[in-house]
Structures are given as C-alpha cells and as structure tokens.
Amino acid sequence: MTPMNRRNTLKTLAAAAAGSAAIPADAAANPIQLHVDLEVDMAKEKEMLNNFKTTFRPAISRQPGFVDVKLMKLRKALMGNAPGSFNYRLLISFQTEELRLKWVASDDHQKAWPTIEKNLKGAKLGVLLYDIA
Numbered sequence: 001m002t003p004m005n006r007r008n009t010l011k012t013l014a015a016a017a018a019g020s021a022a023i024p025a026d027a028a029a030n031p032i033q034l035h036v037d038l039e040v041d042m043a044k045e046k047e048m049l050n051n052f053k054t055t056f057r058p059a060i061s062r063q064p065g066f067v068d069v070k071l072m073k074l075r076k077a078l079m080g081n082a083p084g085s086f087n088y089r090l091l092i093s094f095q096t097e098e099l100r101l102k103w104v105a106s107d108d109h110q111k112a113w114p115t116i117e118k119n120l121k122g123a124k125l126g127v128l129l130y131d132i133a
Contacts, residue, residue: 030131031067032100033093037086037126041119048088048119059112060092065099068092086126090116097129 094100
C-alpha cells in the first residue's frame with residue numbers, strides 16, 4: 001500500500017469510527033422491528049416491487065436510526081395458517097421506536113409510502129411492532 005493510500009484508508013477508518021460514536025449508547029438496547037402485512041394487487045406487483053427498490057428503500061435507508069428493510073413475498077404456510085389474504089410482508093427495523101416514528105412523520109415517508117400503498121387492494125394492512133431481544 002502506498003503512503004497516500006494508507007493515509008486515505010486511515011482517514012476513512014477514523015471517520016467511520018467517529019460516525020459510529022454518534023449513535024447513542026442505549027440505542028442498541030431498544031431496537032424494534034415493524035411487520036407490515038400487505039395485500040398487493042398482483043396486477044400491480046411489478047410496479048410495487050420497482051417502487052420499493054427505487055423509491056421506498058432509498059428513502060428509508062437515509063433516515064437516522066435506520067437498521068434494515070426487507071420486502072418478502074409469501075410462498076406458502078408450512079405450519080399454521082397463512083396470514084389471510086396478505087401476500088407480502090414489509091419488515092422495517094430501527095434503533096428505537098422513537099426514530100421510526102420520526103421517519104413516519106418525515107417528508108420522505110410522505111412521498112415514499114404512497115408509491116407502495118397505491119399498489120395494494122384497498123387499504124388493507126396488518127401491522128405488528130416487535131421489540132428485538
């Protein structure tokens with residue numbers, strides 16, 4: 001590694017360490033995960049998937065406290081019952097519930113969520129909030 005590359009690498013590592021220090025120490029103790037069951041209109045599935053990838057995921061990813069987001073399509077119930085007519089589940093994780101609520105109140109959310117919602121049958125949702133142990 002050249003001295004110039006080593007210097008840039010050390011600067012990058014220092015910046016990353018400083019950034020992680022900005023996260024409150026108790027934030028990791030209160031992570032949450034929201035499960036949102038969606039009944040996607042299968043005639044609009046392709047549009048919904050595109051909107052998730054190009055609009056929703058980028059918008060939520062830049063929010064303070066964001067941890068992860070996944071969109072899952074139900075294949076089948078192996079045990080127990082399938083969740084009614086819901087065919088997709090959106091999993092959203094944040095460091096705290098308070099940070100998730102700030103995302104919900106943000107302009108980014110007000111612009112991104114309708115790109116998903118417009119592809120649902122009616123306004124049917126199932127929403128469960130979990131504390132992550």
